[in-house]
Every structure is written in structure tokens, then in C-alpha cells.
Amino acid sequence: MEASNHDEFREFVAMRSTALLRLAVLLTGGDRHAAEDLLQIALMKAYGRWARIEQPEAYVRQIMYRQQVNRWRLRRHRAETTVPVLPESAHEGAxxxxxxxxxxxxxxxxxxxxxxxxxxxxxxxxxxxxxxxxxxxxxxxxxxxxxxxxxxxxxxxxxxxxPQRPRGQAQPLSYSPKEMQG
The missing domain is CATH 1.10.10.10 (Winged helix-like DNA-binding domain superfamily/Winged helix DNA-binding domain)
Known part of the structure; x- marks a missing residue:
């Protein structure tokens, strides 16, 4: 990779890695370590094609989406660990x-x-x-x-x-029918 492309890539990573990591955390269900791995894999794949990428962020996001879908397919039969009560995670008075x-x-x-x-x-x-x-x-x-x-x-x-409305129940009107006429 040319030095200018290398610098562009480093600048992209510095500017967008926080937002991309946030997306990765959402995709992995809150698993920060898996999210970091997902982002790292996506950035490695993007680095190899950096000179040919027109929209870098969209390209990296698509790699992340597809990589996560592939992970889900591979782990389809793996059981998840469940606990009856979630641990306390908020401070009192939050x-x-x-x-x-x-x-x-x-x-x-x-x-x-x-x-x-x-x-x-x-x-x-x-x-x-x-x-x-x-x-x-x-x-x-x-x-x-x-x-x-x-x-x-x-x-x-x-x-x-x-609000959860029963099936078939319409969304409540935020205006009166008289307002519609006038």
C-alpha cells in the first residue's frame, strides 16, 4: 500500500472507529470483546482493498454486517447461557x-x-x-x-x-376531527 493510502486509512480509523465500534457492539448483542473482534476483522479486510474503495464507511459496515451474519450461522447450534435474574447494573438514583x-x-x-x-x-x-x-x-x-x-x-x-395496543386497535388521533375540517 502506498504511503498516502496508508495515511488515509489511519485517518479513517481514527475518525470513525468509535461509531463503528458502537455498531459492532449492537450487532453482537452487547459483547464488547466480540464487537472489537468484528471491527478488527472488518478493518483488516478494508485495508487490503483500500485503494479501490469509494465509500469506506459503507464498505466497512457491510463487511461487519456480513461477518456477523456468518458468525450467527456458524454458531446456530450453540446454547446461550441464561440466568434467572440479571445482575444489578445501574446505580441507585440513576x-x-x-x-x-x-x-x-x-x-x-x-x-x-x-x-x-x-x-x-x-x-x-x-x-x-x-x-x-x-x-x-x-x-x-x-x-x-x-x-x-x-x-x-x-x-x-x-x-x-x-404503549402496546391490542391488535386491530388504531393509533389514537393527535388532533380532533374538527381541526381537519377547518
Missing amino acids: DSDSELRIALWAALRRLTKRQRAVVVLRYFEDLPEAEVAALLRCPIGTVRSTAHRSLAKLRDLVPELG
């Missing part, structure tokens, strides 16, 4: 945002791997359904149904995320 984040992390860990991937890609990464389907190599209908079920499960696990 603000409600911190408590909500902790509850959300715990709920994300309880989703299946596919559900977690769809939620992370769709709502944390804000990718369109078609792109999520392409990355996970599944039909767009699977992404939609998985996202729907995942959000319902998250709302059941963390009621603070939003």
Missing part, C-alpha cells in the same frame, strides 16, 4: 434515561439473533427495508414481519418504550 437504556440493552439480548440484526439495521442504522433484506440475504417480507414481531417483543419486555 436517571430514567439510563434505566431505559439498560432495560433496552437487556431486552435486545433477549431477542433472537435475526430479530436483533433487523432491529439494529432498521432502527439504529436507519437502513431501508430493502437494504436490510439484501444484507441479511432474506426476502423483504421477512424483514417486515421480523421487525414487527421484534418491536412487539421489545414493547412487552420494556413497557416504557411505548
Whole structure:
């Protein structure tokens, strides 16, 4: 690799590694060590093709998505360790945002791997359904149904995320019908 490309790569890593690590942590379900490994593998693969990459961040993210999906496929039959009660992880008197984040992390860990991937890609990464389907190599209908079920499960696990309405019940109006006429 030429010296200028090497410097560009180092600058990219210095500027974007925190955001990329955050994505890796989400993809691995909160496992910081696995996230660091995932990011390292993605950066190694990107380094070898750096001179030909037009959109480096998008390229590294796609490597991370695909690498994590491959890990899930390889570990499909490995049992997860579960505990009846989560250890205490928040300080007493912590603000409600911190408590909500902790509850959300715990709920994300309880989703299946596919559900977690769809939620992370769709709502944390804000990718369109078609792109999520392409990355996970599944039909767009699977992404939609998985996202729907995942959000319902998250709302059941963390009621603070939003109201859970019975099926078929419409979203409450935020305006009155008279306002619509005038």
C-alpha cells in the first residue's frame, strides 16, 4: 500500500472507529470483546482493498454486517447461557434515561439473533427495508414481519418504550376531527 493510502486509512480509523465500534457492539448483542473482534476483522479486510474503495464507511459496515451474519450461522447450534435474574447494573438514583437504556440493552439480548440484526439495521442504522433484506440475504417480507414481531417483543419486555395496543386497535388521533375540517 502506498504511503498516502496508508495515511488515509489511519485517518479513517481514527475518525470513525468509535461509531463503528458502537455498531459492532449492537450487532453482537452487547459483547464488547466480540464487537472489537468484528471491527478488527472488518478493518483488516478494508485495508487490503483500500485503494479501490469509494465509500469506506459503507464498505466497512457491510463487511461487519456480513461477518456477523456468518458468525450467527456458524454458531446456530450453540446454547446461550441464561440466568434467572440479571445482575444489578445501574446505580441507585440513576436517571430514567439510563434505566431505559439498560432495560433496552437487556431486552435486545433477549431477542433472537435475526430479530436483533433487523432491529439494529432498521432502527439504529436507519437502513431501508430493502437494504436490510439484501444484507441479511432474506426476502423483504421477512424483514417486515421480523421487525414487527421484534418491536412487539421489545414493547412487552420494556413497557416504557411505548404503549402496546391490542391488535386491530388504531393509533389514537393527535388532533380532533374538527381541526381537519377547518
